[in-house]
Amino acid sequence: MLIHSSFLIGISILLLRLIIAIILFSSGRSHASHPVERSESLGLSPAVARFLGIFEVLAALSVALGVYTQIGAALIIIVMLGAIFTKIFVWNTGFYAKKGFGWHYDLLILIGALVIFSTAGGSLVLY
Numbered sequence: 001m002l003i004h005s006s007f008l009i010g011i012s013i014l015l016l017r018l019i020i021a022i023i024l025f026s027s028g029r030s031h032a033s034h035p036v037e038r039s040e041s042l043g044l045s046p047a048v049a050r051f052l053g054i055f056e057v058l059a060a061l062s063v064a065l066g067v068y069t070q071i072g073a074a075l076i077i078i079v080m081l082g083a084i085f086t087k088i089f090v091w092n093t094g095f096y097a098k099k100g101f102g103w104h105y106d107l108l109i110l111i112g113a114l115v116i117f118s119t120a121g122g123s124l125v126l127y
Contacts, residue, residue, distance in 0.1 A: 009122065
C-alpha cells in the first residue's frame with residue numbers, strides 16, 4: 001500500500017451518496033413537477049412519469065440523509081436498470097449516443113448505488 005488512506009472511506013462514500021442524490025433529486029423533481037413534458041420524452045404516461053419522479057426524490061433523500069440508505073440505493077438501482085434497459089432495448093441507444101444521451105452515465109450511477117448498497121452507506125449514516 002503506497003498511502004494508508006482508509007481514513008477516507010467514510011467521507012468518500014458520503015460524497016458518492018451526495019452526488020448521486022443530487023443527480024437523482026434533480027431528475028425526480030423534473031419528472032414529478034412536469035409529468036406531461038417528461039412523459040413525452042420518456043414514452044410513459046404522465047402518471048407513471050410523476051410516480052417515477054416521486055420514487056427518485058424519495059430514493060435521493062434516503063441516500064443523501066443516510067436514512068434507510070440501502071433501501072434508497074436499491075430504489076436507485078431499480079431506476080437505473082430501467083433506464084439502461086429502455087435505452088438499449090427500446091430506444092436502441094449506444095453506450096455513447098451520437099445524439100441524445102447514451103447509457104454510460106446511467107451505468108455509472110448504477111455502480112455508485114451498488115457501492116452504497118453493499119457498504120450500507122458507509123460509516124456516516126443516520127440509520
